[in-house]
Amino acid sequence: MSDRAVLQQALDRIATLGARQEPAAYEVDGLTPQLVVAPDSPAALQEILSLANEAGLATVPWGGGTQMGLGNLPRAFDLAIDLRKLNAIVQYEPDDLTVAVQAGCTLGELGAKLGAHGQMLPVDFPTADRTTIGGLVATGLSGPRRYGYGALRDLLIGITFALPSGQLSRGGGMVVKNVSGYDMMRLHYGALGSLGVIVQLNFKVIPKPRAERTVVAAYRRLSDAAEAALQVRFSQLAPTAIVLLDALSAQGVGLEMPGWVVSLRCEGPATAVQRQADRISEVVRPAADRVEVLEGHESERLWTEVGGSIGAGRLGRAIRVRIGQTPSELPRLAEEIDRARTGLVVELSRLLDIGSGLCYATLAAERDEDLQLAWQRLSGLGLHATLLTAPPGVKVDTDVFGRQPAGLAVMRALKETFDPNRILNPGRFIGRL
């Protein structure tokens, strides 16, 4: 049989192993697959994977499709495996504060279930109703609340994944403290589905705070805003998130304030939250033009919007870059970013996650060349830089994961071991793995 015939035969067999979907809706950087299939059991997924592996089909595991801006240009794209039928909440033990959920379950669905028991996963995304848990873990995106609660990575206690060989493996378990065997959860967290397809994730969950408030303070100068934010970070006060937004970025999350805006989130029992918000307001007030306190839903809504402005969803004619830098150096980084657009026709908005040490810069421009040049300059800043999302034209001839890390050889070896035929997201991960 010719290669084409083998390929077709594999696709035909795979098509019988799940519900077929319309390929047009599964575009990755301009490519669409020949086949989209949605398995409804781990066993079917295993079967699909081993067939794809034998035939060497370029395969993209698909969650909600909300963070598909992330990744290098795919080398090829034959098959998308839509995981949204694997969406069961497998086991939820409210009194143990643990939950096991299949990868295709959305953040919204899980959040509703947990919320009914006064619990939560501390991540906020406006696309919660479409973003899947598996997709979140594979892309490794966590919002500014990681400052107070840790990233999702820190809450992961177990994982089940399917390898291209069809093998189904687990790591961790359903207990909150466990050192039995290697940490397979962290192996897959942020690996962009390049080492295996995540089938199930177990988390420890967090009691939902009974109340929340956000202190919002506006400053004319970045240095004053940054000093205020860092002062809180340095104190014994315990906000769960601290971000700094430039005017455009603030506008984007619905805060109409000029200059630089500091937002600090307080969560906990009602009286404690009130006291803390008061104390934080005192700390940030001296150099501020304006200080406001948002309560309850208003506060919650703000942070959902913030979640929206740090994601890796498609942006049209814009790119978003995430740069890591120590919190105290973030303000300087913000200025460097501004300088980096000299001579380019780009519109810039910046959000600094002062709690954690990350800067998100979103740049919009008409021309790919401007965006490309902007990324080129930004990619050298900070401790590391990732092009979270960009139009396909901007991704040509670059690695969206930025500078090569020292561990790339080990990462290659891991890829070689787990996906020797390179069928999972070929070309899309770091170093074009």
Added chain:
Amino acid sequence: MDRQALQERLLRIVGPDGIIDDPDELLVYEYDASDEVFAGHHRPDITVLPRTADQVQEIVKLANEFGVPVTPRGAGTGLAGAALAVRGGILVVMTRMNRVLEINERDGYAIVEPGVINLELSQLTQPRGYFFAPDPSSQRACTIGGNVANNSGGPHCLKYGVTSNHILGLEVVLPNGERIWTGGPAPESPGIDLTGVLVGSEGTLGIVTKVMVRLTRLPEAVNVLLAAFADLESASQATSAIIASGILPAALEMMDHLTIKAVEAAFHAGYPEDAGAVLLIELDGLAEIVAESADRVVELCRGCGATEVRVARTPRERELLWLGRKSAFGAMGRLAPNYYLVDTTVPRTKLPPTMRTVEELSREYRLRIANVFHAGDGNLHPLVLFDRFVPGEIERVLRCTTDILQYCVDVGGTLSGEHGIGLEKRDYMTLIFTTEDLCAMAGLKRSFDPRELFNPDKVFPSGFSCGEVNAIRQQAMAKRLGIEFV
């Protein structure tokens, strides 16, 4: 192996004072804190104590050249035999690499060499308002490198998380002799999270030569409560009730009657000696929250039948209560010549029936079992007391601990919560993991260490080899082709 040649080459790397030759001195390196009865003693061919990362790198390159095993070792306080040179070769003792290289309060991190003692780092940073949160009870002796390798826990990990949550980056010498940095002070370094993978890998994937740790701000307020109960079960119920209420104490530790007696006799920590069990509960954070939570915790304990709830009023009282807890293992020497420490974790709601089962097994096997553990995490530590010279006792201990493990696994628990698998628990791995699970882990191992030189015979069950990954692949292939695989 040409031992003489290897020794000469090593000598050139670490100098005469970097190699241990004296048989008496060598003796300590044949053991770690696991009981010899179960882990045995193992003599490395050569024991070296490097002072720099360069030396470590040279040692590893040499090991490659000679094809001999390498076993990293910290202070040797590990309880699973993971620091034992089971197949001989080079034992690399990291205790002389003990400098604190940088403390950066403003950005909340420090860079240390792996031989720094856990407690020393917190003592150094406390005056500046920071601490290193993982606090194993062995913190006066164990090294940060050992903590990293075992992903160690401690009482305060209930709120602050285990070691893994506090490691920002690592400098590591890989099994092929390459030296790299992973991670860094800003989160989300691109690519696979090698830092996360290395933490908890028990020295099987490389030797850590520098550690970048997160420093945690000291809380504004701290409150320590001691609640006494008639028995373990009601104390367990109180634990579940506190966790389910949504309060997250900094620490929630339990001690049973036997432990209380031993600790009181040794340290006079002020525990109520007639209690069947006590809970030591620490609450910390913002003053307002601590005050509110403390009232609620007292209420919950009373509701579960606490006979007494005491609040430590002064720092001195607080220290004394903690001293008792942290010295509990040491006090066991008063009860019996040997103990075997089980380290399982169960879902927290399963604590009451689990403690009941431990009591039953204690009776059934006629072995005294002391319990002192991290109740808030569901991480138990039944200490099975015995005397190795009483005929038949060792076997009974093994049967008893296996039953405890099996029960814990049956209720959804795991083998080890914080001490690691090492040598000593590796053959239990098949209780919780399938061959497919272990093969994936073996794939990870092989990606780092294709020659299997690093800390051999650890973590994976005896007889298991990375080759099984291939076997599994063949098996899958054969299945599809409809061939029976033998």
